[in-house]
Amino acid sequence: MCGITAIYGGDMLPGERRERLGAMLGEIEHRGPDAWGTFVGRDVGLGHVRLSIVDVGAGHQPLVLGDDILTYNGEVFNHPELRAELEAKGERFATRSDTEVLLRALRVWGLDALPRLNGQFAFIWWNKAARRLVAARDRYGVRPLFHVAHAGATYFASEMKAFDAVGIPRELDAADVVELGLLWNNLQDRTPYKGIRAIEAGTSMTLEGRAAPRFTRWHQLGEKCPSELPSSFEEAKAMLRDKLSRAVSFRLRSDVPVGNYLSGGIDSSVITLLTDRLRTDRYRTFSIAFRDAAFDESRFQRMMNERLHADGLTVTIDDESIEANFERSVFHAERPLFRTAPVPLYLLAREVRASGVRVVLTGEAADEVLWGYDSYKELKLLRFWAKYPKSTLRPQLIRKLYPHLERYRDSKNFGLMRMFYEGFLGTYDNALLGLNMRVHNNRALLSYFKPEHTAGLDDAWLLARLRAAVPPGSEAWSLLQRNQFLEMRTLLDGYLLSSQADRMSLAHGVEGRYPFLDHEIVEWAFHLPDHYKLPRLSQKHLLREAFRAELPAEIVDRPKQPYQAPDLRPFIRAGAPTGVARDHLTPDAVKRVGLFEPRMVQRFLEKWKRGVPEQVGYRDNMLMCFLVSTQLVAHQAATRRDPHTPRSRRTIDVEDVT
Numbered sequence: 183m184c185g186i187t188a189i190y191g192g193d194m195l196p197g198e199r200r201e202r203l204g205a206m207l208g209e210i211e212h213r214g215p216d217a218w219g220t221f222v223g224r225d226v227g228l229g230h231v232r233l234s235i236v237d238v239g240a241g242h243q244p245l246v247l248g249d250d251i252l253t254y255n256g257e258v259f260n261h262p263e264l265r266a267e268l269e270a271k272g273e274r275f276a277t278r279s280d281t282e283v284l285l286r287a288l289r290v291w292g293l294d295a296l297p298r299l300n301g302q303f304a305f306i307w308w309n310k311a312a313r314r315l316v317a318a319r320d321r322y323g324v325r326p327l328f329h330v331a332h333a334g335a336t337y338f339a340s341e342m343k344a345f346d347a348v349g350i351p352r353e354l355d356a357a358d359v360v361e362l363g364l365l366w367n368n369l370q371d372r373t374p375y376k377g378i379r380a381i382e383a384g385t386s387m388t389l390e391g392r393a394a395p396r397f398t399r400w401h402q403l404g405e406k407c408p409s410e411l412p413s414s415f416e417e418a419k420a421m422l423r424d425k426l427s428r429a430v431s432f433r434l435r436s437d438v439p440v441g442n443y444l445s446g447g448i449d450s451s452v453i454t455l456l457t458d459r460l461r462t463d464r465y466r467t468f469s470i471a472f473r474d475a476a477f478d479e480s481r482f483q484r485m486m487n488e489r490l491h492a493d494g495l496t497v498t499i500d501d502e503s504i505e506a507n508f509e510r511s512v513f514h515a516e517r518p519l520f521r522t523a524p525v526p527l528y529l530l531a532r533e534v535r536a537s538g539v540r541v542v543l544t545g546e547a548a549d550e551v552l553w554g555y556d557s558y559k560e561l562k563l564l565r566f567w568a569k570y571p572k573s574t575l576r577p578q579l580i581r582k583l584y585p586h587l588e589r590y591r592d593s594k595n596f597g598l599m600r601m602f603y604e605g606f607l608g609t610y611d612n613a614l615l616g617l618n619m620r621v622h623n624n625r626a627l628l629s630y631f632k633p634e635h636t637a638g639l640d641d642a643w644l645l646a647r648l649r650a651a652v653p654p655g656s657e658a659w660s661l662l663q664r665n666q667f668l669e670m671r672t673l674l675d676g677y678l679l680s681s682q683a684d685r686m687s688l689a690h691g692v693e694g695r696y697p698f699l700d701h702e703i704v705e706w707a708f709h710l711p712d713h714y715k716l717p718r719l720s721q722k723h724l725l726r727e728a729f730r731a732e733l734p735a736e737i738v739d740r741p742k743q744p745y746q747a748p749d750l751r752p753f754i755r756a757g758a759p760t761g762v763a764r765d766h767l768t769p770d771a772v773k774r775v776g777l778f779e780p781r782m783v784q785r786f787l788e789k790w791k792r793g794v795p796e797q798v799g800y801r802d803n804m805l806m807c808f809l810v811s812t813q814l815v816a817h818q819a820a821t822r823r824d825p826h827t828p829r830s831r832r833t834i835d836v837e838d839v840t
Contacts, residue, residue: 342516403666403667775812
């Protein structure tokens with residue numbers, strides 16, 4: 183993994199362009215702490231900070247091959263296979279790097295090379311002869327890429343903080359912050375900041391001369407049905423085992439040590455099991471434990487480690503460590519957060535880097551791909567209720583919704599829960615689908631914004647925004663397939679992968695790899711029959727049954743426990759806000775940012791004057807994290823830092839202004 187930057191156009195001398203690229207790279211050098219380089223042309227500049235994974239001694243960037251220059255962040259896992267294809271076409275290679283494979287593939291096939299790639303990537307490709315710049319992202323948005331127009335130029339960067347270094351303001355856009363608050367993400371190419379846009383997943387952006395940017399969608403989830411689909415559930419299990427094993431083997435390709443994140447859940451346990459089979463050496467697993475038993479999964483981590491040829495390292499998290507590192511985690515996430523869950527991952531990545539490991543495989547995205555989220559069960563329950571309104575099975579179904587939450591096992595809660603779900607019977611099949619409940623719960627945020635920021639925001643506005651993000655033909659998908667599309671577009675890319683995966687690992691120069699996001703698995707699983715993935719209310723049923731014989735029964739059969747960390751409690755001590763909550767939720771601080779009503783924020787803080795109870799509801803936890811992190815984001819974006827170039831060795835310094 184790496185960090186990339188570019189400047190296209192603008193009236194500046196080569197020396198100024200070179201200096202600006204260096205300052206931008208200095209802001210994101212954590213993504214690539216091993217080396218850096220720049221290419222400067224007549225009206226373009228490309229920059230790169232490198233995390234050396236493949237062909238450590240060579241493979242430096244930006245890579246120049248004749249008229250073609252590439253700066254690239256990511257991995258193309260099938261680069262040996264592509265190399266063989268290209269060599270058969272007469273291409274000759276000077277390095278072993280996947281960077282050179284990617285650039286030569288682009289030279290030979292153009293953007294038709296993109297569907298051939300098995301990987302996670304973002305890149306910027308400049309062709310000098312055509313005076314054309316192309317920027318593109320992988321299918322599911324694993325690796326980030328942002329752009330902004332400023333003073334006649336277009337700037338690109340892996341992280342938005344790079345724009346700070348060249349005086350481009352990052353100002354929160356109230357409407358986009360509200361949208362993010364309701365959905366946990368911004369739709370399409372929006373970000374929380376005015377004028378800053380993300381290149382969407384599976385999309386390329388082309389700039390030529392003074393013409394307007396041209397955007398091309400090169401991949402869309404679900405648009406192509408794989409030719410090989412199973413004819414039975416037994417065949418589906420065998421195919422999943424084979425596909426996951428291949429995905430893991432691809433992601434073990436590296437010239438530096440590779441480890442595994444092991445949470446104790448079935449997703450990471452399966453990936454670690456397959457890793458163990460494919461390796462002959464001892465390797466490292468990395469886990470998070472919590473002092474609070476309500477969040478701790480270390481018993482299952484130990485159970486799994488005992489079966490592996492691995493050495494386990496565990497980082498233990500408490501309330502104090504969460505509060506002390508929340509500000510830094512927000513700095514790397516660059517966006518408001520709804521949970522403290524990124525913080526333990528930030529601390530874990532620090533220990534991974536200190537151990538000498540630079541690459542980790544994780545179980546990320548199994549919930550999206552194989553239907554592990556509660557939203558799938560909730561939709562299925564609502565569909566059943568709508569079809570059979572007089573059924574006596576309703577209480578039994580409610581019992582199965584949240585087996586990991588103790589408070590929902592009490593039958594006295596069933597009446598309230600039934601009333602809650604009945605409220606969604608008329609909306610469960612609209613454009614929001616499973617997001618209806620997320621939006622409903624997050625509406626509590628709206629009363630904390632100043633009224634002028636929420637005026638005119640109603641259900642019709644949000645539904646219209648969502649419909650614009652859904653592709654034509656999706657009406658032919660099942661209810662749960664449509665929900666998967668929305669979960670991946672609203673939760674995976676802009677929230678989970680950014681705030682918990684890419685940003686937290688690369689804050690310490692650690693590359694995360696995600697076998698469940700191998701596109702051959704994602705597209706294959708999308709077109710499987712619904713009942714393979716969620717028969718009745720059995721989440722990730724196919725995954726559990728495919729690996730039942732090879733994993734401890736306690737792991738296969740345990741109710742899904744979402745990865746969580748203490749949220750509200752770390753910010754309140756002795757009835758008063760502490761640390762960053764104390765500093766950034768004062769009336770003056772809230773007025774300075776101008777998004778929230780100071781009176782409402784103070785009323786929320788006063789709620790905890792008698793201390794934090796043992797059980798805190800979703801909304802209160804979410805409110806605390808969102809209020810503190812939004813205030814922090816605004817403060818960090820407005821804080822000017824001294825610009826500097828990366829501290830590592832400069833390996834590429836090319837100027838070609840002909």
